[in-house]
Amino acid sequence: MTDIPRRAVSRTAKLAALPLGFAGRTVLGMGKRVTGLASDVISAEIQQRTAEQLFSVLGQLKGGAMKFGQALSVFEAALPEEIAAPYRQALTKLQEAAPPLPAATVHRVLAEQLGPAWRERFVSFDDTPAAAASIGQVHRAVWRDPDDGAPRDVAVKIQYPGAGDALLADLKQLSRLGGMFRAIQPGLDVKPLLVELRERITEELDYELEAESQRAFAAAYVGDDEIFIPAVLTATPRVLVTEWIEGTPLAEIIREGSEEQRDEAGRLMAILHLSAPARAGLLHADPHPGNFRLLPDGRLGVIDFGAVARMPEGTPEPIGRLAGLALRGEADAVVDGLREEGFVSRTEQIDAQAVLDFIRPMLDPVAEEEFRFTRAWLRAEATRLASPRSPAYQLSRQLNLPPSYLLIHRVTLGSIGVLCQLEAKAPYRSILERWLPGFAPVG
Template sequence: MTDIPRRAVSRTAKLASLPLGFAGRTVLGFGKRVTGMATDVISAEIQERTAEQLFSVLGQLKGGAMKLGQALSVFEAALPDALAEPYREALTKLQEAAPPLPAATVHKVLAEQLGSDWRTLFREFDDVPAAAASIGQVHKAVWKVPRKRTGVPVAVKIQYPGAGDALIADLTQLSRLAGLFKVIQPGLDVKPLVTELRARVVEELDYELEAASQRAFAAAYAGDEEILVPQVLAAAPRVLVTEWVEGTPLSKIIGSGTVAQRDRAGALMATLHFSAPERAGLLHADPHPGNYRLLPDDRLAVIDFGAVARLPQGLPEPVGRITRLALAGRADEVLKGLQGEGFVRPNADIDAQAVLDYVRPMLEPLAVDEFRFTRAWLREEAARLASPRSPAYTLGRQLNLPPSYLMIHRVTLGSIGVLCQLEAKAHYRAILERWLPGFADPTD
């Protein structure tokens, strides 16, 4: 048994050690703390201990645990500080360097994927990894370029041997914790979300598929003044070579960045999110801070294209149209639009004004020319949607999330979570008017 499978067994054992009722207790604890009702059912002490136990387990894991942690990153900004801090610590551990592969193993993978003469492709190759991810590690190197002495600095992403099996095993175990999602959206059917996450993770194991996505993004943003996508220089099923990018990770900007850096990063994240479907026919579907760098020239560099949503027709026009109608207070048309897209079931007896009252607070960032996302704003929204005492809670349980919108919904929630962590202020309405089909007023 190699080192990697042995670590996979260890991860699975740790996940399996969680009590059978753990997920239910955790959801109860999170829900009550978020909605301010902890004393009604469970003591704060028990609740905090339960949360800390969960985060302690996640903090020891990589693979599927990191993927779940990234997908749930919106929680970090939505939770009260008492619970958010353990979550931040767990995510930090998940994103820190894993025990690196031995150099001999790295060389073996490179030989298998790039050929036995792989060393001739590089001027330099650092055997010590520069970073570690959920399914692989990244090495810094210098790629040879004909008739160029200096070469090109590159990032060489190498997939752990056996990572695929370990990742699927992790997600199978972690699916027991899927009830956590209901804290953010009580009406969400979690099973399709877990299925979708697993499908995307399987795609991430194919570095040639990732290379194709990255090349499409790079072509769409070539020469762009706001967004930089590194070029792909070589790709194999388990090795990916791309241009090296120097910049400040958003995780550092969240922790200690200036207001100007936060605002700039937020504006560019929103621009990428809404422009990519039109420009590249793709949506970058892994919006966590580790995948973005703010460059010295104020551009946003985007890395890791393993998870994308394919939207060849761009973002759905009804999203923009219904949003515009909601901001205009046209309740009947909003309800009709939501019914047409499957968000409201055909036989549901729902009042149009109640639906408008449900969605309108979520759209506050678009009701003004400039808006600052904050953790407080997200906590308030989470409480409104998750508290059984709130009318929004009851209505939310009657709504539906169509499968075709599942990925867009998840990525948008994750992006909002990062914007709230950044506490970024920007002209979000103007960004949507430019890039979201149906959002701009057709009479203008």
Template sequence: MTELPRKAAARTARLAALPLGYAGRSAIGFGKRLGGRNADAVLSEVQQRTAEQLFRTLGELKGGAMKFGQVLSVMESALPEELAAPYREHLTALQDSAPPMPTATVRQQLTTHLGADWKERLVWLDGAPTAAASIGQVHRGRWVDHATDDGAERDVAVKVQYPGAGEALMSDLRQIARLARGVAPVFPGLDIKPLVAELQARAADELDYHLEAEAQAAYAEAFADHPDIVVPAVVSVGEQVLVTEWLDSPHSLAHVIREGTQEERDHYGELFVRFLFEGPRMTGMLHADPHPGNFRILPAADGGLGRMGVLDFGAVARLEGGTMPPATGRLLRIALEADPDSLVAGLREEGFIRDKIEVDPEMVLSYLAPFVEPAAVERFTFTREWMRAQFERVNDPRSEEFALALKLNLPTSYLLIHRTWVGAIGMLSQLNATAPFREILEQSLPGFADD
């Protein structure tokens, strides 16, 4: 067996062990309940141990396993604190790092995808990666552009895709789709299968570095003169190698989540929201990978609060008509004005409620509270407690909101937008940030401020 198939087989075996581990812990838990232990306490213990195994396993793998883990990690704020606290370290680790690729493999990838003369342009390359993600890792380097007259050197970030990343990504996602029941106990009420299906649909785009370079170049040009947000320019691209300008940033938003002051949380939370909504208005695309590792803290020269850098444009939604759907802002405004009948009519028109499906308009209005409440006040504070309450309210099988959710439909054109918004709300809740959410929507979300 060659090295790549051997690794793939090992990865599959480790993923396959997840539901088996849950089944074993459930059996032990059943025995404890027979022995008189409180049922809720036993369930909490089973969930905690399952979560620890899940995120430890995902953190040690690459490909789709790590990508899936990163998507789940921004939902950590929705979990009950007694479950979230013991394995928060595993979750945040997924947002910033993964085991490195050997230097010889990196150099082989550079030769294959930048050409045999890559050393003439990339005159220095750090052997150790500065960051790793689900399908590739990043090295710092120094680039000389011989096409310019001065031949000046500049620091660059060299993103190199893992060999076989495409095969591993799709294999992992297929395996996780089959093993959804082993993940479900960690996020009770979260429907895992549609999440994995959407990740599978986007996988090809994320593997295409030419597409990523095109999106990043558009964002870099649009934000070139922005006072608070920086997107590195694209320097060179090959099929599995992407070279961009270097961002001198010691930390990501994961650091602010762990250790930031309230001033830092509010500052970077507001910049994140502004980027999220200004990006589509300025580029016609939505950056659709809202996990903290993609957002970098750039130190200010005076020691104050700095700008925010944005990385990783492999997952973007290329918006129809070059803008966020105007119905999004319009429906949000209708919900904010507490007009449930008009809200239901608008949702039907957009395909969120199918024909002949009857719903209670007041219940629909209540169900959409997580999207409406932040825009109802001048400044809204996102907290883990608020996120947790919203998550539990709509995902409790005994609640009316849960029954309503089974009647609603998410149109294909909104899948990535919806996942991005939910992920963004999760990240803001992790930050515990206060932001002028309503003002930003009025400035940048089509349909929201229209008469």
């Protein structure tokens, strides 16, 4: 048995053990309830123990578990502080850390993908990975230009052998853990996220397809003074060689950056999210902090284009138009537009003012000229929308999320999660006015 299958078996065993541990803690909670311990104390204890075990196991894994942890980590700002604080570091580590592949395995993949003489294509190659992702790891190297032999600093992304099988196996196991996440945050439904991750596995495993997306982004932002996309030098199905970029990772800025750095990073993140569909016909669909760097020249460096949404016609115009209508308080027009797009049934009766009351708090970030995203704001919104006793939760049961909007919705929520981790203040309304089709100035 090779080291890769052994790791897969170990990973599956760890994931399979998680529900058993959760069941034990739930029984423990029931026992304490019988003895008279307050239910809120029991709930908090179960939350903390569940989160500790869950994040600890996810932090040790590659494959689908790590990818899921990365996706979940951008939402940690919405968790209650007493749950989020002890595990924030573990979640952040998911974004850029994983056990490395042995050098011999790395060399074997390079020989298979670039040819037996792969070393001749590099001036030097560092066997120690500079970073790890969910399905591959990145090595720093110096590329030899095939035309003139000039050296060039590059990042070499190498896909883990068996990554596809590991992703599918991990996501199958993780789909059974919905109860654990509801224990950590009532109302948190991870199943749609897992379904979407599964649907995108095939695309993310194809590094040639990723290279195509990255080239499109690079062409759209060439010479831009705010966004930088590294060039692609060569690509095969399992190896991707791109220009190396130096910069401060967003995870580091979140942990210890100055207020000025955090505000600027948030502004640039918003510009990328809102301008990419118009400029590149694509949306970067993996907005976790490990994929962004604040460069020494002030630009936002963007990496990892394995997950993108193809939007050749740009962001759908109704998003901006309906946001503007909601900000102006035009409840009936908002409901009419939501019906046209499939968010509200054409036959179901619904209270237009209640719909406006449901939507309007979400638009606070663009109601004024400037807004500061905070963890407290996101937690308040999560509570308002997820609590079964909340009027907003009850109304949400009458609303649909059309499939065509699912990815846009998820990426927007992920980006907002990062902005709240940054606690970034910026003129978000003016960014929308420039880049979001149909969004009319308010007032």
